[in-house]
Amino acid sequence: MLAAQRKDLLLDRLATRGRVVAKEVAEELGLSEDSIRRDLRELAAAGLCQRVYGGALPASPAVAAYDVRESVEPDSKRRVAARARELIQPGMAVILDGGTTTLALVHALPPEIDCTIITHSPTIAAALVGHPSIEVYVIGGRLFRHSVVTSGAAAVEAAQAISADLFMLGVTGVHPRRGLTTGDADEAAMKRALAARAADTWVLASVEKVGAVSRYPVLPLEDVAGVVTDAPLDAAVVQELVGQGVDVLTTER
Amino acid sequence: MLAAQRKDLLLDRLATRGRVVAKEVAEELGLSEDSIRRDLRELAAAGLCQRVYGGALPASPAVAAYDVRESVEPDSKRRVAARARELIQPGMAVILDGGTTTLALVHALPPEIDCTIITHSPTIAAALVGHPSIEVYVIGGRLFRHSVVTSGAAAVEAAQAISADLFMLGVTGVHPRRGLTTGDADEAAMKRALAARAADTWVLASVEKVGAVSRYPVLPLEDVAGVVTDAPLDAAVVQELVGQGVDVLTTER
DNA sequence: CTAGAATGTGCAGAAACGTGCAATATCAAG
């Protein structure tokens, strides 16, 4: 086992299990705790994890991540959600991605609206209980902790069985040249699978996402109907998007 | 369980339940109250909580509004959950039914337990995000509002693809002659489908369910491994259940 | 006021840690 491989494994474990115990990994890989601790020390120095007594935790704790994200730009998310809500008409079938912005969209929906919502996010599904006239369909599969959605092979397969008018897509990066990106490969594939099942895909991008780029590509900008954002219309990045023929809905009046 | 993780857990509990009782957490995590108290002392020193006799409260009183939720959750459900938790061993695959009792079971689970949980309840799935070492699998389908679980043909079909060691079943009626019953026909069918996928089915029945009968039959008592309840062992109904060969686990010591 | 529970402190054993060092593996140049 190469040292670099081992570090990847450690990061992977941090992402999926939320922690690494030095003793456990050492035993599992058949080498000394010293080596594991050395790796963790280097990862921590690179800012990729947080060392604690006994092992390490994610730099941005996977569990806390969701709560923390909820507090990032809440006003911006609410404004984007309010604008995106106008795209949803009675009778439509809409796929909602996971994430805090789409959750804000649920809260922004009129309680009496009559439509079908399909989602792979347990959080979104639970939030929709308060809307009795909405028919809710949950896409099952393995739960991916970081953003609290189902993904993986089973989820993609389940997604093939549905079709919808709209897909409200959340990503962590919207960039004029790099397109739409997110932080996890499996999640990116799931988003693509969902986009393929909807007639139109709209991207919800609160202000901090516009111009950002994450590691894994989701879709090129040509494949979406447009972007709903809170970024000022005259910002350079927004103008660049418009210049590429992307339909940009802003919250400005 | 890492010490740093334990502090995260304490903060999480403070945020979601509005309080922490040192004795409870110590028992749950299987370590001494001293350690919990030490943690709480340090968190208090960092201004992250407020120590009180017996445990701690959130530092900011705004969060304490959730205290209400805690008090409406009947102790009976918590006791049943604590007893049922002992049936779950590391490495098992467990199907969790929806409902408040199974949700209490999730809260009672040791955070570091290493097992697989399969559920058709988005609420349960979302609650399990706090348990990084548990692999969570969500059964998709149409959302049935009353108890916030997926059911219907698609959900039953998805359930066929899984198998488990245990099924923790929640019903609204446990009766010596009428067996297990619930309030919705579709939901009853879903519960049957799940029971068929597990080696053993245990019924979680808080005190008000024992002796009650609802409209739709779920399973006969012969088909379950046993009942976990909070009802007194010497109650007539419980004796009648035992007389029928039902294995009854009570919370009495 | 009193009994029982919760608390703080000091202490000791166990576990984890960092550092220095030696053995081994890897690799490039000669």
Next chain:
DNA sequence: CTTGATATTGCACGTTTCTGCACATTCTAG
């Protein structure tokens, strides 16, 4: 193929941290 430089790994040892217990003290309910 050999040699020397470099990196990796495991071990030893002294240090730090964590944890549970004992005991004296403080707090709360009745």
